[in-house]
Amino acid sequence: MLGKYIAKRLAHAVLVLLAVLVLVWFVVNQIGDPARLILPPSASHQLYLDTRAAMGLDQPLLVQFWNSFSGWIVGDFGNSVWQNVPALPLVLGRLPATLLLTACTLAIAVPIALALGVLSALYPTSILDRVLTTISLAGVSIADFWLGLMLILFFGVQLGVLPTSGYGGLEYAILPAATLAFRPIGRLAQVARSTLVEEMQKPYIVTLRAQGMSEAKIVRRHALKNSLIPIITVGGDELASFLNGAVVIETIFAWPGVGALFIQAIERRDLPLVLACVFVIATMVIIVNLLIDLAYAWIDPRASLVGGASARRNRRMLRRTARPFPPKTESVRTLGLGKSAR
Amino acid sequence: MNRITAKKPHAGIRRTRVGVMAVLAVAAMALSACTGGGTATSGDSGSEITLALGEEPRSLASWNAYSNDGHPILRNVGEALLNRDPDSNELVPELALSWEQVDDLNWQFTLREGVKFQDGTDFNAEAAADALNYVLDPENAFPMRTFLGPNVTASAVDEFTLNVATESTDPILPTRLYFVTIPSPTQIEEDPEAYETHPIGTGPYQFVSWERGQNIVLEAYPDWWGIDSDDANGAQNVTKATYVFRPETEVRSSMVSTGEADFANRLTSDQCEQAPKCEATPTVETIILRLDTPNPTLADHRIREAIALSFDKSQIMNDIGGGGETRGQIVGPGATGYADLEPYPYDIEKAKSLVEEAAADGIDVTVPLHVNARDGYILRANEMVQVIAEGLKAIGLTGATSGVFETAAFEEQWTIGYPNIPADRGLIGLQQHGNELMDYSGSINGYYSCEGQTSAYCDPTLETMYAEATTASGDDRQEKLAAIAEYVYETIPVVPIGQPSFNFGMAESIDWTPRTDGLILLKEMTLSDAS
Numbered sequence: 001m002l003g004k005y006i007a008k009r010l011a012h013a014v015l016v017l018l019a020v021l022v023l024v025w026f027v028v029n030q031i032g033d034p035a036r037l038i039l040p041p042s043a044s045h046q047l048y049l050d051t052r053a054a055m056g057l058d059q060p061l062l063v064q065f066w067n068s069f070s071g072w073i074v075g076d077f078g079n080s081v082w083q084n085v086p087a088l089p090l091v092l093g094r095l096p097a098t099l100l101l102t103a104c105t106l107a108i109a110v111p112i113a114l115a116l117g118v119l120s121a122l123y124p125t126s127i128l129d130r131v132l133t134t135i136s137l138a139g140v141s142i143a144d145f146w147l148g149l150m151l152i153l154f155f156g157v158q159l160g161v162l163p164t165s166g167y168g169g170l171e172y173a174i175l176p177a178a179t180l181a182f183r184p185i186g187r188l189a190q191v192a193r194s195t196l197v198e199e200m201q202k203p204y205i206v207t208l209r210a211q212g213m214s215e216a217k218i219v220r221r222h223a224l225k226n227s228l229i230p231i232i233t234v235g236g237d238e239l240a241s242f243l244n245g246a247v248v249i250e251t252i253f254a255w256p257g258v259g260a261l262f263i264q265a266i267e268r269r270d271l272p273l274v275l276a277c278v279f280v281i282a283t284m285v286i287i288v289n290l291l292i293d294l295a296y297a298w299i300d301p302r303a304s305l306v307g308g309a310s311a312r313r314n315r316r317m318l319r320r321t322a323r324p325f326p327p328k329t330e331s332v333r334t335l336g337l338g339k340s341a342r
Numbered sequence: 343m344n345r346i347t348a349k350k351p352h353a354g355i356r357r358t359r360v361g362v363m364a365v366l367a368v369a370a371m372a373l374s375a376c377t378g379g380g381t382a383t384s385g386d387s388g389s390e391i392t393l394a395l396g397e398e399p400r401s402l403a404s405w406n407a408y409s410n411d412g413h414p415i416l417r418n419v420g421e422a423l424l425n426r427d428p429d430s431n432e433l434v435p436e437l438a439l440s441w442e443q444v445d446d447l448n449w450q451f452t453l454r455e456g457v458k459f460q461d462g463t464d465f466n467a468e469a470a471a472d473a474l475n476y477v478l479d480p481e482n483a484f485p486m487r488t489f490l491g492p493n494v495t496a497s498a499v500d501e502f503t504l505n506v507a508t509e510s511t512d513p514i515l516p517t518r519l520y521f522v523t524i525p526s527p528t529q530i531e532e533d534p535e536a537y538e539t540h541p542i543g544t545g546p547y548q549f550v551s552w553e554r555g556q557n558i559v560l561e562a563y564p565d566w567w568g569i570d571s572d573d574a575n576g577a578q579n580v581t582k583a584t585y586v587f588r589p590e591t592e593v594r595s596s597m598v599s600t601g602e603a604d605f606a607n608r609l610t611s612d613q614c615e616q617a618p619k620c621e622a623t624p625t626v627e628t629i630i631l632r633l634d635t636p637n638p639t640l641a642d643h644r645i646r647e648a649i650a651l652s653f654d655k656s657q658i659m660n661d662i663g664g665g666g667e668t669r670g671q672i673v674g675p676g677a678t679g680y681a682d683l684e685p686y687p688y689d690i691e692k693a694k695s696l697v698e699e700a701a702a703d704g705i706d707v708t709v710p711l712h713v714n715a716r717d718g719y720i721l722r723a724n725e726m727v728q729v730i731a732e733g734l735k736a737i738g739l740t741g742a743t744s745g746v747f748e749t750a751a752f753e754e755q756w757t758i759g760y761p762n763i764p765a766d767r768g769l770i771g772l773q774q775h776g777n778e779l780m781d782y783s784g785s786i787n788g789y790y791s792c793e794g795q796t797s798a799y800c801d802p803t804l805e806t807m808y809a810e811a812t813t814a815s816g817d818d819r820q821e822k823l824a825a826i827a828e829y830v831y832e833t834i835p836v837v838p839i840g841q842p843s844f845n846f847g848m849a850e851s852i853d854w855t856p857r858t859d860g861l862i863l864l865k866e867m868t869l870s871d872a873s
Contacts, residue, residue, distance in 0.1 A: 042784060045795065046492065051485075085539060093554055168556075
């Protein structure tokens with residue numbers, strides 16, 4: 001049954017990919033002329049016309065579209081008009097760097113965010129909670145390009161302990177990953193805190209306390225697991241955004257990821273390269289979404305993937321509860337009930 | 343009963359523990375992997391150097407050897423028929439030992455003997471003709487053709503005499519051919535796809551590798567003809583060069599300061615001074631303000647003059663920009679046709695009175711005028727256009743606004759050609775123009791002629807002057823082009839502001855003097871501690 005579900009999702013994904021590619025093809029076609037951007041400003045009109053002809057831009061729009069579309073079916077997006085080599089391998093060549101940066105960022109962000117979130121949730125409204133909340137909000141708010149340059153100046157130039165930029169050994173990933181980690185630390189810590197505070201007010205926690213279980217065990221074995229759905233949803237959202245490419249950070253640190261290439265392709269109206277980037281990024285986002293849905297079912301059996309309409313309703317409900325700052329559904333009065341029950 | 347507590351307690355606890363441990367283990371592994379390196383070093387030793395450049399080449403084909411992204415690498419791999427003397431800027435032999443114009447349409451070049459391409463192909467007139475004809479073929483439409491006239495064809499006269507024919511008289515053909523490096527004809531014939539990614543020329547350095555988005559490596563070519571020649575204008579003091587690409591000037595500057603790189607180009611003057619060694623040179627680029635003369639307000643000469651007087655050029659170049667020389671002409675002293683004109687003065691009172699005078703004659707001085715620039719091309723362009731727009735408001739052009747546009751959006755405003763400029767547009771474009779040809783005709787063609795793609799001006803008198811100048815040569819050419827410079831200085835379709843300096847940060851061990859044409863030739867570098 002699980003295999004059937006995955007096959008169905010993948011078939012749907014193919015349709016989504018095609019629709020996105022068609023939309024992007026027509027939009028990019030309308031927003032600029034790549035021939036103008038390739039040539040020096042002083043190029044003659046005749047050279048401009050020759051260049052358009054060499055790029056196939058002198059053909060009718062539908063002919064151009066069909067030429068492009070028939071290539072997509074076999075995974076051929078044509079040559080980049082900017083770099084004059086096949087577009088898809090260019091993008092795939094950037095993928096390992098993007099995946100490495102994403103992995104390092106999450107490896108830094110997730111443990112720190114969970115630690116901050118749990119500590120805040122265990123001592124809600126305390127000074128510690130306020131300090132940690134301020135730190136996490138600062139993480140969400142800080143401008144990453146400024147932070148990146150400051151980290152370069154401090155760790156790269158002043159201390160000289162890390163390379164300022166580039167892509168080589170894994171030590172090159174530390175500064176860009178640390179810069180990128182600030183935002184997910186802030187978001188995930190806020191979500192972890194909110195959901196855990198909510199969870200800790202539920203009757204079953206009161207029962208566990210009544211049974212004499214320590215707070216640490218309650219959090220570790222029960223409350224945290226039941227809080228994971230919103231955390232995974234927001235984490236998945238962050239993951240998808242990193243796979244889209246961290247454009248500014250990739251530019252500052254000269255990190256050869258997909259994001260910077262995508263922006264360069266858009267700036268140069270390089271349609272084949274834009275399409276190849278869209279294809280790779282959309283595929284990764286689809287995979288991440290599928291993995292998140294599978295994770296829901298693994299964490300909470302109520303979100304069964306194969307259970308028809310009611311299961312779909314449950315999954316939708318779970319996603320809705322995964323907002324970064326969900327409203328408190330358990331009121332103080334409920335807490336009071338819990339106390340009386342104890 | 344709660345679902346969780348209803349489960350087998352030990353199994354649940356075990357699974358949770360295993361899950362937590364797995365997450366921690368993965369995080370620990372990833373973090374330890376991320377911290378697995380050591381202190382940053384350039385990794386260079388002896389005569390190997392690392393150069394941090396602002397742009398990665400879009401292509402390593404020889405046709406890209408003209409561009410800012412291409413020439414720093416490609417001019418070390420490939421050679422042209424001629425080069426320029428770095429001091430005098432005169433054309434000097436490279437692959438051609440001598441050249442002469444045999445008639446109005448034909449030039450002949452006597453080629454150097456004993457030269458081999460890096461793939462072993464012999465260099466001779468036939469090889470040069472095949473390669474040039476490929477690069478300049480209209481069907482290939484390589485951007486390099488921008489610098490050549492239409493339908494330039496090459497042919498071998500004998501083994502070492504090359505004939506280059508033009509469709510019309512071109513007295514500066516050798517100057518134009520200075521741009522065109524000669525690729526291996528064997529590669530073009532047998533492996534044309536590699537032409538874009540694996541350059542093969544006759545130069546002092548051969549291509550080793552290109553990791554896109556990361557680096558390009560060159561190493562000394564052991565069979566370079568210049569090793570045993572006394573007119574090679576350089577030597578292979580650098581044995582290996584690794585080019586890395588850092589778009590942020592701050593990062594390039596930091597790399598030189600920390601020793602991660604030995605050389606960085608296009609720094610600001612402040613960053614350059616912080617480097618172990620700083621070299622700067624005037625460039626072939628000029629920052630200009632181009633006025634939409636089809637606009638009824640900008641068509642008035644008094645308004646154009648007022649604009650030219652309304653802002654401080656030195657402030658733009660030195661306080662806001664990265665430093666440079668103010669100019670009264672769109673080209674600098676090294677170019678044929680330079681007329682040594684004073685920059686337009688900063689005279690706000692006169693500018694105000696000119697605007698008032700024009701307004702009194704019925705010119706609408708409140709129309710929208712857009713001071714726009716291209717983002718990321720001119721250093722601090724955003725601040726520059728704001729200062730200029732405020733200057734315009736101060737002299738009474740109250741509709742002035744400023745804006746910065748990404749490349750494509752700006753080019754769509756900039757390169758539409760004079761006939762297509764809407765009369766109500768009122769664009770005052772801030773742009774940096776490069777005259778790599780070092781001949782004023784290249785700027786006139788682009789910015790002052792009715793046919794120029796980047797021109798916002800059309801003047802029959804100038805067209806006549808230009809037609810006469812393009813066929814002239816020597817002193818006559820200099821005089822005629824300089825006369826055009828003086829003419830447009832009076833008519834003011836373009837306000838030249840100044841020529842920014844190229845600032846290079848270097849390690850102490852590198853001894854190198856930058857060239858006005860901007861080429862970064864490894865053969866001109868010496869290393870004081872080279873092993």
